[in-house]
Structures are given as C-alpha cells and as structure tokens.
Amino acid sequence: MARRLYPLGIQTFSEIINRGMLYVDKTEYIYRMASNGKYFFLGRPRRFGKSLLVSTMQSYFEGRKDLFKGLAIERLEKEWTEYPVLHFDMSGGKHMEEEQLEDYLNYRLEEEEKKWGITKPHAGANNRLIDLINTVYKRSGKQVVVLIDEYDAPMLDVAHEVDQLGKLRNVMRNFYSPLKMCESKLRFVFITGITKFSQLSIFSELNNINNISMDNEYAGICGITIDELLTYMSYDIDMLAETHDLTREAAIAKLKESYDGYHFSAESPDVFNPYSLLNSFSKKEFGDYWFGSGTPTYLINMMHKFNVLPTDIITRIEADASEFDAPTETMVSIMPLLYQSGYITIKNYNRDYNYYTLDVPNKEVKVGLTRALIPAYVTHNTLATTNTARRIAQALDKQDMNGALELLQTFLGTVPYCDNTHYEGHYQQMLFIVFSLLTDYLVDVEVHTPKGRVDIVLLTHTNLYLLELKIDSDSSSDMRQIDLKEYRQRFALSGKPITKVGINFDTKEGNITDWIIE
Missing domain, CATH: 3.40.50 (Rossmann fold)
Structure with missing residues (x-):
C-alpha cells in the first residue's frame, strides 16, 4: 500500500479529497x-x-x-x-x-x-x-x-x-x-x-x-470516534504497532491512553483528539502533539484571574451542566473555560441525579497541563522539575520511597524561597504537581475516609502510598495521625500493599526536614 497522506495543517475539504488524503466521513x-x-x-x-x-x-x-x-x-x-x-x-x-x-x-x-x-x-x-x-x-x-x-x-x-x-x-x-x-x-x-x-x-x-x-x-461531529479509528485507520494502527514492536491491541491501548477520553454529551462515544492522532500516525510516535502546539495565553491568564490551584483542575469534579456549559464571560470559576477548551471533559453522567463527572481527558493533556502549571506553583526551571519527577518515578518503581524523598529534598533545595511557604497547602500543591508528572501513577489529594482525610494518595505499580504532610512539626506526629484515623481500611480494595509516609516541612528552609516510612 502506498504511503498514507495525512491532512496535517490542511483544513480545506476540496484539497483533501482531490489529493487523496485521509478523510473521516x-x-x-x-x-x-x-x-x-x-x-x-x-x-x-x-x-x-x-x-x-x-x-x-x-x-x-x-x-x-x-x-x-x-x-x-x-x-x-x-x-x-x-x-x-x-x-x-x-x-x-x-x-x-x-x-x-x-x-x-x-x-x-x-x-x-x-x-x-x-x-x-x-x-x-x-x-x-x-x-x-x-x-x-x-x-x-x-x-x-x-x-x-x-x-x-x-x-x-x-x-x-x-x-x-x-x-x-x-x-x-x-x-x-x-x-x-x-x-x-x-x-x-x-x-x-x-x-x-x-x-x-x-x-x-x-x-x-x-x-x-x-x-x-x-457528539461525534468533530474528532475521531473509536469506531472511526478502527474503520478508517486500521492500516495506520498496524503500521504504528509494527514500528514500535507492539501487538495491534497494545497499540490501540496506547493510543486510547494518550489521545482518547473526550466526551461531549451525556451519551457521547469515545472521541480521540484528531490533531494528535494524525500526528502520531504520520510521525509513528506517541508524542504530545495537541498540547505541544501551544498553550493558549487566555487559559493561563484566566488561571491567574481565578487563583486556580493545580488540585482544582487535575482531578475529578462533579458538576451540573450549567456549571461548565456556561458563558465564559459570566463564569464564577474557570471550569467552563477548561471544559470548552478541552482541558477537562465529561467522563460520566448520572441520569438519576442529573450531574456530570468531569476529568482531564487523557495522558497527553494531563502531562501538558501539569507542565504548564510548574512555573506558577513550583519553579521556573521546568526542566529540573520534569527530570526530578522522572528520577522519582524510577525510585518508586523499585519501591524506594526513601530514595524518592531524598531526590525531592535535593530538588526543593534548589527552588527559590517564596512568601507563601508558611502553610501546608503550598507544599501539598507542589507535591501534587511533581507526582502528577509521574504519568503512569495515580495521585489525589484530600481523599476523604470514614474517619478523616489523607493529604496525598499516590498509587504506583506496586504500592499505595498515604502521605500526611505537616509544617514545622516532626514526621512521627504525622504517622500517629495516620494511625489514629485508621486510613488503611479505606484503601484496602486497591489490592496493593499500603505504605504510610509522614513528611515534615520547615517553612524557614522551604524544604523537607525529615520523614518516616512504615
């Protein structure tokens, strides 16, 4: 079969048809x-x-x-x-x-x-x-x-x-x-x-x-639905799989993880980002294409206007349609802009109670959005942040939480001091961003349990980590708090060993002073 022609950057229907390029009907x-x-x-x-x-x-x-x-x-x-x-x-x-x-x-x-x-x-x-x-x-x-x-x-x-x-x-x-x-x-x-x-x-x-x-x-009028992917792009999937020595099923799973996940109505089919999908087939790589093509300035400006915290957007949200399918110039939160711009999307609809669950659509958007937040919440040195996150992931893959925290401590020692380091939430947001860069892991904050809440929950390939943060205290008091709240019971269904971690931050140093791991 001749090399496929992809309409990258071409938005004129007649040109696509006349040049025999891929067109999804x-x-x-x-x-x-x-x-x-x-x-x-x-x-x-x-x-x-x-x-x-x-x-x-x-x-x-x-x-x-x-x-x-x-x-x-x-x-x-x-x-x-x-x-x-x-x-x-x-x-x-x-x-x-x-x-x-x-x-x-x-x-x-x-x-x-x-x-x-x-x-x-x-x-x-x-x-x-x-x-x-x-x-x-x-x-x-x-x-x-x-x-x-x-x-x-x-x-x-x-x-x-x-x-x-x-x-x-x-x-x-x-x-x-x-x-x-x-x-x-x-x-x-x-x-x-x-x-x-x-x-x-x-x-x-x-x-x-x-x-x-x-x-x-x-709901499927724009973008590529899963049925369209399997129908129009079956050959492309096979070529991509062959290039990366993957099975067809593994290649589809990787495409879904990276570019799928959009839903534009209560009963929407799975929709892939067409720009990323076509770039992936054309370059035969699983790259970050949509987010890499530019973060709109209006999004960053509105984040500053609404004092958005990373945990406000890179996490699941339950909302009525009127709260996200709303006029942007009268919005009281950034949710409508995030939804309409494609940074969060519908993940579920509860018909009985008429509310939607929204979340970041896929891995590409999650990583891109997290990186975009680094300068405002961690440091302007995004390269150091992403490199540290990569090394932390390598340590956690070896079940070495102690080594991961040492890496984090060294990294935070390079982050310039800022005026808002006197409260626990500052460190929680920083750690949330760093852990969110660990793309193969799940991270959540303020996870409620029957008897309290956990500051940060991190699910890796091998362990479930419950992190309790304190400032100007000591890590042993953190661990006692975890014991007292009986957090283990809430996460027993994960099926992975639970490791409790107490971390203490010094506000004068702006860094971790000590920790305890159980």
Whole structure:
C-alpha cells in the first residue's frame, strides 16, 4: 500500500479529497443539520476539526457533488441545490484593539463584496453585511448560506480583561446582528467557536440559534470516534504497532491512553483528539502533539484571574451542566473555560441525579497541563522539575520511597524561597504537581475516609502510598495521625500493599526536614 497522506495543517475539504488524503466521513451530520434547521452553533476545542467541517459544508452547499463520491451524503442528498456561500473565518482577528478589529471585519467583508460587484459599500460592518446578504440574494436568486468559523477568536485573549472584552464584544455583536433580520434571505447559518459567550452578549437578536455542542446526536461531529479509528485507520494502527514492536491491541491501548477520553454529551462515544492522532500516525510516535502546539495565553491568564490551584483542575469534579456549559464571560470559576477548551471533559453522567463527572481527558493533556502549571506553583526551571519527577518515578518503581524523598529534598533545595511557604497547602500543591508528572501513577489529594482525610494518595505499580504532610512539626506526629484515623481500611480494595509516609516541612528552609516510612 502506498504511503498514507495525512491532512496535517490542511483544513480545506476540496484539497483533501482531490489529493487523496485521509478523510473521516462526517457528511451525514451535515445533511442532518441542513435538513432540520437553519441556525446552528457548535463549540469544540482548538484543532478539533471545526474549520474542516465548515469547509466541507461550503463544498456541500455550493453543490460540488463530485467531491462527495462514496461519502454518506452522496446517497442521502437527492437534489444538490447550489447556494451562494459567505464564509467568514475570524481566526485572523486575534490580538487586536477595537479599531483594528473593525478594520479586519471590513477587510473580510470587502473580499466577499468584490465577488458580487459591490464597489461602494455602506459604512459600518453591520450595514455592509446586510447589504452583502441582500445583494447576493437578489443577484443569485437563491437564499444565502453564512458560515462563521472561530467566531470568538477576537475575544478570547482578552477574556480576563473586562473593559477590553466589552469593547470587542460590542464590535462583534454589531457585526453578527444582521443574521436575524435577514432570516428570510438565509438558507443556513453555521457558527463555530471554542467558548460559549452568552447569547445576549454576542447574538442578542439571534434567539433561535440551535446550540448542538452537547447534543448526543452530534457528539461525534468533530474528532475521531473509536469506531472511526478502527474503520478508517486500521492500516495506520498496524503500521504504528509494527514500528514500535507492539501487538495491534497494545497499540490501540496506547493510543486510547494518550489521545482518547473526550466526551461531549451525556451519551457521547469515545472521541480521540484528531490533531494528535494524525500526528502520531504520520510521525509513528506517541508524542504530545495537541498540547505541544501551544498553550493558549487566555487559559493561563484566566488561571491567574481565578487563583486556580493545580488540585482544582487535575482531578475529578462533579458538576451540573450549567456549571461548565456556561458563558465564559459570566463564569464564577474557570471550569467552563477548561471544559470548552478541552482541558477537562465529561467522563460520566448520572441520569438519576442529573450531574456530570468531569476529568482531564487523557495522558497527553494531563502531562501538558501539569507542565504548564510548574512555573506558577513550583519553579521556573521546568526542566529540573520534569527530570526530578522522572528520577522519582524510577525510585518508586523499585519501591524506594526513601530514595524518592531524598531526590525531592535535593530538588526543593534548589527552588527559590517564596512568601507563601508558611502553610501546608503550598507544599501539598507542589507535591501534587511533581507526582502528577509521574504519568503512569495515580495521585489525589484530600481523599476523604470514614474517619478523616489523607493529604496525598499516590498509587504506583506496586504500592499505595498515604502521605500526611505537616509544617514545622516532626514526621512521627504525622504517622500517629495516620494511625489514629485508621486510613488503611479505606484503601484496602486497591489490592496493593499500603505504605504510610509522614513528611515534615520547615517553612524557614522551604524544604523537607525529615520523614518516616512504615
């Protein structure tokens, strides 16, 4: 078989088809939408295939039947009516002030106006869009399709700045306002983005938009489902397995561990990150591709704004949908932004009590997110932190907790003193980050038991470690506290030997002074 062509960095449907590149058929979803409504919104994380979906829609509505041979929509669509399409990609409107954004919108409008012979446009982006839709409708004799990709791109980087966000939001609201008043001249409107801004703030007039972001029937519209992986990429799995001398089953398990785990509704199938999956097949390596392609500045800025602790996000959370599928500009916690950006995802849904369990989707995101937190909570020397974590993992694989703590003590001796080392939580967060870098282990904090709680629980390949932290005390008192609370009973079901560890920190030194292991 010839070498597979992967559409890395290519988001144009016609180019992918014409060049014979790998394409996972999502056209049935498009037909379903086109047949059942007019206004749709879809939110998905970055690099999840939104732009390709929009490009596919454009080819479909332009009636380019030749591009869809062998795809689901070829047998579903009987008419193939050609419609005029206005496609606006807002991803180029990032990092702009108010006037710059207005200029950008006018530039994008001018591109479309030239196609339809408009040489003297009205002033103002909203007036120009109204005139453009009216002109296209009149000259083509058909309703117009409007596709807006990454609608929120201009606002994301200032989401933490109330004044600047308000100014840019008004510009965008003004631009989108004609979509409601031109309803009779529109065949279909599809809007994508990462975040969910409140309908009143952005689409104040568009009160009939159908948000399909958490609909079960559209949960697999972006990304690669497990069935699609096994169907479209069976050959790729075998090639990857052969390269790494793995069985097919082991290669699938490794792909699932690294890139799977996303769920976008209560009954969503398993969804893989498409960007990471295609990169893995192309490079034949299990690398960190999605997170490695850049941590958005808006995420880090919002973490600082909400004083987020690592244990707040790299852990399981139970929440009502309204607490994470919520407008980002009115959010009271960072949970909606983390969910909508793809850093946490749905892991379970309890129908009886109507709540969701959310967690980090997979190993790639967990490691990337943990590394992104190192400078703010441990040290700016991320290399030293990750190297120390690696050596600690090697020690724990040998069941050498004493050696692991010696490594940790040496490392903390290199970390600059900071003002907030006088409370136990500071050290708990530091250890949580370091242990979270041990990707093959499970770590949790504040684990409740029938008679108390455990500061940190670490499950390795061989042992279950219960860590009790104290400051300016002594490690033996830590161990007595563990004994008194009878922590062993709570974790007996792990089936692994339980090792209790008492660790004492000196706030003046900012380091471990002593410990006791039982």
